[in-house]
Amino acid sequence: MDDLMGYVIGETSNTELNFLAKHMPEIGSYVSINYCDLEILGMVESVNQGCKIFEDVYNVKDFEKLKDFENNDSYYTIGKIKILGDVKNMQIPRIPPKPGTEVYDASEKILGEIFSKGTIEIGNLISADSKVKLDVNKLCSRHLAILAITGMGKSNTVSVLLEELNNIHATVLVFDMHREYVEIEAKNSTIRRNIIRPKINVYNMSYDALMSLAGVDPQATVQRAMGRRAMKKIKESKKEVDFNTVDEYINSIINELNYYMGMDEFKSKVDSILTLIMRFEDLMTFKDKITAINYNPIQDIKENYVNIVDISELDESSTDLIISYFTGEILKDRKKVLWDTKVAKPIFIIYEEAHLIVPQNRPTKSKIPISKIAREGRKFGVGICLVSQRPKTLDQESLSQCNNFIISKLIEPSDQKHVQHASENLSEDLLNQLPGLNVGEAVIIGPCLKIPAMVKIKRFEGEYGGEDVKFDELWTTEKEKNIPEFIESNELFNDDL
Structure with missing residues (x-):
């Protein structure tokens, strides 16, 4: 099978180049370029299509006459490639390829070597069938942020992570603000859940x-x-x-x-x-x-379980106190364990609605311990995940400590720029792809992957509480209960009034 995609054209550099495509490439697809005894991997970041016949034609009648001469050979496609590095070492080459160099589709073997060597499976490449697996050590130790506008699949992404982490017997703590994970169940595995009633020791409080x-x-x-x-x-x-x-x-x-x-x-x-x-x-x-009294939250956390703190019934102030207390006690405990036994007992903490507890422009009690873990938690086996649909209101310092990002659709430029300032790996071209992502698609960047990837997050097979309410189905169900079509207005009032 001919996997030739096209040829390098124009001026080139060792970081990016343009190519004339034989057929329409997908944005986010991977290509290989062979030169100087190296096999270089690149990603298609943008595509432009043109037609010489219609260039400089601004009269509708002339345009319609020229359409008779239109054919597939009249069109050309130019793609822009970001150089990611040589396949063997993922190092940027020191010299650029010559114009005319052939550009090929990256083989499944190459993509598998790069994207399928991790521990936990998150999905597939948008442009290929290759599975994407994340390095769990770098995911947790270097922290994670899951960002997207509402309805783009954050809860599904978290559910997939919970199942995958549970499969490797990870210890996870989730602060569940909306009871999305309290009753989480997977179809193909058993998620070991431990529901924790939120309590705070009044004696130990400041x-x-x-x-x-x-x-x-x-x-x-x-x-x-x-x-x-x-x-x-x-x-x-x-x-x-x-x-x-x-x-x-x-x-x-x-x-x-x-x-x-x-x-x-x-x-x-x-x-x-x-x-x-x-x-x-x-x-x-x-x-x-x-x-509570004579209480430490550590006693409620089960090792190798998905521990879920149900804070759905608490107001914002109480939520802040609970999260601050739990987070501080966990960090103290992990430090003590490491100092006493020299062996860290890793834990991964997921903060839903992170913009409420570590906001950009106002102080909260949770901000201090979470920022502390973000800075030094990896030394003590504590990793964090910040989940938010409002990145621009998320504390920049805490966000910048998250080296790994799973970013779904972001439309507002202010959200995009806020994330870009926090991540050195989010290029302008990848940033431009965020508004066009579909539900369940995401850009993943950071040390948990060798190179950035546009990924279709796999669908969580099971049940959790983050899915949209089916308004029409529920209303139809109510209609079937034979509710009277019309009630006389005077029946609603007491006759004596």
């Missing part, structure tokens, strides 16, 4: 964090000062094990604050103290779902 949980306004400086004083006094006199319940600990703080109420030096602060007491009383009533 003074300010506990007061934030209780709803104390950050600007209420007097309340916060009195709260810090009371908590510090309690911790100086009692250890965590001295308390059996959260209520016992909170009541000890309230009792200390009540004691201050009777002290002359605090007479001018009675109103503030009273308000603070009410906040702590409310904490026992409304925050009992997430508070």
